[in-house]
Amino acid sequence: GQSLEQPSEVTAVEGAIVQINCTYQTSGFYGLSWYQQHDGGAPTFLSYNALDGLEETGRFSSFLSRSDSYGYLLLQELQMKDSASYFCAVSDSNYQLIWGAGTKLIIKP
Amino acid sequence: SQTIHQWPATLVQPVGSPLSLECTVEGTSNPNLYWYRQAAGRGLQLLFYSVGIGQISSEVPQNLSASRPQDRQFILSSKKLLLSDSGFYLCAWSTGPYEQYFGPGTRLTVT
Numbered sequence: 117g118q119s120l121e122q123p124s125e126v127t128a129v130e131g132a133i134v135q136i137n138c139t140y141q142t143s144g145f146y147g148l149s150w151y152q153q154h155d156g157g158a159p160t161f162l163s164y165n166a167l168d169g170l171e172e173t174g175r176f177s178s179f180l181s182r183s184d185s186y187g188y189l190l191l192q193e194l195q196m197k198d199s200a201s202y203f204c205a206v207s208d209s210n211y212q213l214i215w216g217a218g219t220k221l222i223i224k225p
Numbered sequence: 226s227q228t229i230h231q232w233p234a235t236l237v238q239p240v241g242s243p244l245s246l247e248c249t250v251e252g253t254s255n256p257n258l259y260w261y262r263q264a265a266g267r268g269l270q271l272l273f274y275s276v277g278i279g280q281i282s283s284e285v286p287q288n289l290s291a292s293r294p295q296d297r298q299f300i301l302s303s304k305k306l307l308l309s310d311s312g313f314y315l316c317a318w319s320t321g322p323y324e325q326y327f328g329p330g331t332r333l334t335v336t
Binding site: 158160211213 | 321
């Protein structure tokens with residue numbers, strides 16, 4: 117079967133750094149994407165990795181290791197507005213995304 | 226720039242009633258279109274996707290159906306709603322394998 121595993125909840129302090137891990141097992145793999153979803157809102161695209169390594173976009177970075185079927189999203193200088201759910205998703209060969217169940221990020225002042 | 230519209234924003238329908246949700250995309254041609262459903266506190270479940278007019282693929286057998294009458298229009302329908310159809314319905318478009326862009330969603334409550 118196809119599955120993605122990510123922690124259900126992560127808690128961090130404002131101004132700190134947090135890492136959200138994602139491991140996957142899928143039949144096809146074109147890349148790993150990350151999405152942010154605030155309560156009541158729609159998911160918004162954050163970043164993707166098609167190749168191994170680190171991709172940086174402002175305060176957010178995403179990492180991929182295809183040999184380990186593993187990736188993570190790194191959020192730096194956490195702000196209260198970063199409180200949201202974060203989803204990893206794998207692109208398969210049919211331009212579909214296979215989604216993880218999401219990680220709820222709780223930020224404390 | 227591209228925009229995606231989805232309506233209505235919220236909907237309360239009785240069991241057994243029909244459903245029609247509409248999604249339209251502007252500013253892009255021949256996008257891939259998707260319908261997802263999300264239960265409270267859960268991930269996204271792909272319901273249907275379309276790579277072109279009249280081309281619909283169903284991921285989950287159910288009492289829902291989808292149609293794509295125009296290039297940038299995607300419609301989700303049901304003839305008779307079930308309680309289990311309640312959820313947050315999201316339409317999305319893409320032109321590549323990694324990024325999908327979502328509409329604001331429709332929160333459906335079946336009573």
